[in-house]
Amino acid sequence: GAGVSQSPSNKVTEKGKDVELRCDPISGHTALYWYRQSLGQGLEFLIYFQGNSAPDKSGLPSDRFSAERTGGSVSTLTIQRTQQEDSAVYLCASSLVGYSNQPQHFGDGTRLSIL
C-alpha cells in the first residue's frame, strides 16, 4: 500500500477484555515498530521487528502485551485482560531496514479506550 495502515482506527472496550491491533507496513519494509502514545505525552517504544523476529521484547509494558509478525509483513499487537491504563494511541511504523539511515513511516494509529 501507499503507507502504513493500522486497524481499527478506534477501539472502545470494557476492562478485562482482550484486544488485537493490526499493522500493515509499507510493502518491502523489513523493519516494523510499535509505540504507545498517551494523551499529551511522547512516544513509548514497545517492540521492534526485523523480519518476523523481535530481538528484544523488554519494552512491552507487561506480560499482558504480546506482538507477532508473520510473513515479514502484517503485525498484530495483542493486549490481554485490558486495564484502564492501557488507554492510549498505539502507533505502528515501518522502515526499509531496521536502525539504519532510514526514517520511520508512521501509521495513523489505533486509539484505544478502556472503559
Added chain:
Amino acid sequence: ELKVEQNPLFLSMQEGKNYTIYCNYSTTSDRLYWYRQDPGKSLESLFVLLSNGAVKQEGRLMASLDTKARLSTLHITAAVHDLSATYFCAVEGNNNDMRFGAGTRLTVKP
C-alpha cells in the same frame, strides 16, 4: 538506559521570530531523528542526522547534531503559523530500541 530530554516542552512564538529547540540524550548514539506531529495526526519525518556535525535544512527548519555533547538542535527561522505542531526528537539506542523525547508543542502566533 537511554534517556532523551527535550526543551522547552511548550513554546509560543510570534511570527517572524527565531527560536531553537534542544534535544539532549544520555548515552552514545550517532543516529538522531526529528519528527513533526500535527494535532490528531501521526508523525511525519523531518530530518535524519547520522554523524557528528551533521546539519540539515528544509525551509525554515534546520537541524544539527553534536554527538560529543549528545545534543541536537532544531532551529526555527522567521516562524510562520504553519509551523505550529509538536516536534519530537528520537534517538536510536544500542539495544534495538528507539527513544523519543517528550515533544515540544510549538504555537506560532500572528
